[in-house]
Amino acid sequence: MIEVNSFISLDESEIQESFIRSSGPGGQNVNKVSSAVQLRFDARGSPSLPNDVAIRLMKLAGSKLTQEGVIVIVAQSHRSQQRNREEALERLLDLIRSACITQKKRRPTKPTKASKERRLESKGKRSVVKATRRAKPMAD
Numbered sequence: 220m221i222e223v224n225s226f227i228s229l230d231e232s233e234i235q236e237s238f239i240r241s242s243g244p245g246g247q248n249v250n251k252v253s254s255a256v257q258l259r260f261d262a263r264g265s266p267s268l269p270n271d272v273a274i275r276l277m278k279l280a281g282s283k284l285t286q287e288g289v290i291v292i293v294a295q296s297h298r299s300q301q302r303n304r305e306e307a308l309e310r311l312l313d314l315i316r317s318a319c320i321t322q323k324k325r326r327p328t329k330p331t332k333a334s335k336e337r338r339l340e341s342k343g344k345r346s347v348v349k350a351t352r353r354a355k356p357m358a359d
Contacts, residue, residue, distance in 0.1 A: 227319065229267045234311070235259040238300060239293075255295035258307040263288025268315070276318035290314070 220229065238253040262268065262276050262284070280290045294307035330338075 227267060227269075227272070227315065229260075229265070229315075233260060233265055233267060234308070236304065236307075239295075254298060254300045254303060255293060256300065256303040256307045258292045258294070258304075258311060260290045260292075260311055261288060262290050271321075272315070272318050275321075276315060279314055279318050 220231070235258070237257045237259070239255045239257055240253050262273050262280065265273060268276065276290070277284055277288060283290050283292060285291060290311065292307045292310050294303040294310065297303050297306065
């Protein structure tokens with residue numbers, strides 16, 4: 220079991236990893252070793268995730284989400300396959316953790332009467348300052 224947070228744990232069987240050739244650093248090693256990791260996680264069909272978390276996760280995934288509801292994460296920044304595996308898994312867990320956080324609904328507020336009066340008073344003062352700067356028409 221992979222611990223996401225105190226409420227959610229993922230089963231290892233829900234995550235599929237495939238290894239592909241990396242286009243990143245590695246010199247001649249790049250042509251020989253499949254060090255890049257492609258991690259796949261079925262967000263829509265996962266029994267470990269509550270429904271609301273799964274919906275937020277799919278919204279957060281953006282372009283990483285396929286039509287079938289599978290999140291695909293590719294990690295290829297490291298030379299070793301193990302470090303790429305760890306990075307891909309950590310990116311998935313960070314995505315799930317951020318999906319667990321619910322956004323508070325914004326309640327629109329109205330300005331108080333006192334704040335409206337202060338605003339109008341400051342506008343009046345500014346108006347007077349600008350009026351004194353204007354050029355006065357010259358009398359003939």
